[in-house]
Amino acid sequence: MCYFEQTRWNCGYWKWGNFRQQCNKEYRTGETCGLKLVYDTSYQPGQCKICDQITKKDRRVRKMCEDIQRWQREGNRRATIEKTQQDITDINVQISDLWRSHQEKQRSIA
Ligand SMILES: [Zn+2]
Incomplete structure (x- = not known):
């Protein structure tokens, strides 16, 4: 030891x-x-690098959701909306992966 x-x-x-x-x-x-x-x-003090990454990705997703809402109001942006929705799905997968490794680390002692 x-x-x-x-x-x-x-x-x-x-x-x-x-x-x-x-x-x-x-x-x-x-x-x-x-x-x-x-x-x-x-x-x-504060949060770890993983949490920083999660926060950043979360902010991006929120921004993209706002964009989608705006594009839906404007119309004629179907392809862009679909592309962005796909991006949101991808980022959400990354976020849940990050969370999983964060939680595993919290649970483990060494
Ligand atoms: Zn953390």
Whole structure:
């Protein structure tokens, strides 16, 4: 068991940081035994990179929905609307993938 720094964000996501201290099971200099323990947790204000990506994609989807509504009022934009609806579907798939990896990380201890 070797000790590592850990970073934790407000949203619950976390990651390992620098290696801090070797345990007595490991004698090779600079090597770690593979079992990670938390040496110290630094808390980051705000949300993690995954949440940032989700927020950005979410904003894009909302913008595209507004565009579609506008185009529907204007008429004659059928092809553009269909294309944008497809884009929205694609981005929503990406968002749910990101969420899944975020939640898996939150649930896992190491
Ligand atoms: Zn997050």
